[in-house]
Amino acid sequence: MQSPSKKHVKEMFNRIASRYDVANRVLSFGLDILWRRRMVELVLKDRPERVLDLAGGTGDVTLAFLRRSKLLNITLADFSHGMLEVARKKISGKFPESQISFAQEDAQKMKFDSNSFDALTIAFGIRNIENLEKGLAEMYRVLRNGGGVYVLEFSIPTFFILRKSFVFYLRNIVPMVGNFLTNDHDAYAYLDKSIEAFPYGDEFCNMLRSAGFSQCEVRPLSFGIVTLYKAVK
Numbered sequence: 001m002q003s004p005s006k007k008h009v010k011e012m013f014n015r016i017a018s019r020y021d022v023a024n025r026v027l028s029f030g031l032d033i034l035w036r037r038r039m040v041e042l043v044l045k046d047r048p049e050r051v052l053d054l055a056g057g058t059g060d061v062t063l064a065f066l067r068r069s070k071l072l073n074i075t076l077a078d079f080s081h082g083m084l085e086v087a088r089k090k091i092s093g094k095f096p097e098s099q100i101s102f103a104q105e106d107a108q109k110m111k112f113d114s115n116s117f118d119a120l121t122i123a124f125g126i127r128n129i130e131n132l133e134k135g136l137a138e139m140y141r142v143l144r145n146g147g148g149v150y151v152l153e154f155s156i157p158t159f160f161i162l163r164k165s166f167v168f169y170l171r172n173i174v175p176m177v178g179n180f181l182t183n184d185h186d187a188y189a190y191l192d193k194s195i196e197a198f199p200y201g202d203e204f205c206n207m208l209r210s211a212g213f214s215q216c217e218v219r220p221l222s223f224g225i226v227t228l229y230k231a232v233k
Helices: 006-027 031-044 060-068 081-091 132-142 160-182 185-197 202-210
Strands: 050-054 073-078 100-104 117-123 143-154 214-221 226-232
Touching: 006 031, 006 081, 006 160, 006 185, 031 060, 031 117, 031 143, 031 214, 031 226, 050 060, 060 073, 060 081, 060 117, 073 081, 081 100, 117 132, 132 143, 132 202, 143 202, 160 185, 202 214, 202 226
Parallel strands: 050 073, 050 117, 073 100, 117 143
Antiparallel strands: 143 226, 214 226
């Protein structure tokens, strides 16, 4: 599966970084906070010590981890320097420096050593990876044996009426409101296209299995608007 070029997506996120959190809250009606919390709670059940928050953006997932555990060592990685700068401002000085690190990384070719992390999270970022197969292979490489990958991503509901309503919202409301909040219509038109193109549910589980992962679990949230996946190396 091929997405728009890394350069195009990186430039887009750099442009909207300062307004990204506001747009998320408005467009999701605040539910994005609850969705991320569900993922963090699932990860913490496995008691990891080292976590990679990949495509960590402005740091909402990392913050959720830090607020719930003083034992974690977490690395927030993103390929957009604009998003990382916002994350640094939100997080730096509020938690021990030894607990958190930041890294500008390409998900398809990370600098981390193999078998480095107990868990890897990626929230609303996996559909932005230019070559998904390469990205999944890298996630597999940097996880230790027995480590879990946790993916939170939009999906299209199966219930007919909800499906039609959600697609209408993505195609018509999201670009309009996103443009109003960020002055960047292209970014939120891209959001719709990337969500509709993403292989969700069993199809995505099959991609995880092809990358070497096993025990793929699928948890639809908010009637299938979002799906939380877990798989194990």
